[in-house]
Amino acid sequence: MHYTSESIETVVELFTSLPSIGRKTAQRLTFYLLRQPRETVDKFSSALQDLKNNVRFCSHCFNFTEQDPCVICTSQKRDKSTICVVEDPNDVLAIEKTGEYKGLYHVLHGALNPLDGIGPNDLKIKELIARLNTDVQEIILALNPNVEGEVTTQYLAKITSQLDIKTTRIARGIPIGSDLELADEATLSRALEGRIQL
Numbered sequence: 001m002h003y004t005s006e007s008i009e010t011v012v013e014l015f016t017s018l019p020s021i022g023r024k025t026a027q028r029l030t031f032y033l034l035r036q037p038r039e040t041v042d043k044f045s046s047a048l049q050d051l052k053n054n055v056r057f058c059s060h061c062f063n064f065t066e067q068d069p070c071v072i073c074t075s076q077k078r079d080k081s082t083i084c085v086v087e088d089p090n091d092v093l094a095i096e097k098t099g100e101y102k103g104l105y106h107v108l109h110g111a112l113n114p115l116d117g118i119g120p121n122d123l124k125i126k127e128l129i130a131r132l133n134t135d136v137q138e139i140i141l142a143l144n145p146n147v148e149g150e151v152t153t154q155y156l157a158k159i160t161s162q163l164d165i166k167t168t169r170i171a172r173g174i175p176i177g178s179d180l181e182l183a184d185e186a187t188l189s190r191a192l193e194g195r196i197q198l
Helices: 006-016 023-035 038-054 089-098 125-131 147-160 185-193
Strands: 079-086 103-107 138-141 166-169
Touching: 006 023, 079 089, 079 125, 089 103, 089 185, 103 125, 125 147, 138 147, 147 166
Parallel strands: 079 103, 079 138, 138 166
Antiparallel strands: none
C-alpha cells in the first residue's frame, strides 16, 4: 500500500531499509513519529546528524568512538598486554557487558568470506598485525562461531603463530551459527574464561 503523502512513503521506505524492519513495523514507526511533538522529531533528527558527524573509527582498535583514541584504548585501567579480536563493534559491547574482560580490543569489521570476495585486505588485519609489539602477550580471538568466523580464526592463528604471542580463542560456549552480540553475559563470560590456546 502506498500513501497519498510522499513524505510518509519516503520515511516508510527508509525504515524498511534498516536491518530487521519490515514494512508493517516501518509504518508503525512512521505513524508514531507523526504523532510526536515537533521537538521530539527535531531531537531525533539532530541525534542522527550528530551520530553521522561525530562518530568515527578509533585509530587504534577501530571501534566506533567520538574521541580518538577511544576511551578503552586510553584507559590506564585496561591491560595493554591482551587484545581481544572481534568482528564488529556490537561484539565489543557484548563482551564489555560481562565485566570479565579488562584488556584492549581490535575490531576487524567483518570476517573472511572468499565466496563473497572478502579477503584479508578488506578487513582490519594489517592494522592488527601493526599493533602486535613487545607489550602484547596474548591475542584472544572472539569471532562468531560460524564458517566465516572459523576461517578468520584459523587465518589469524596462522599469522600469529610466527610471532612470540600467545593466541587463544574463546571457548565453544557460543552455539555454532549464532552471533556473538546475541549471546547472554553468562555464556560470554564462560566462553572468555574457558578460552583455549591455538
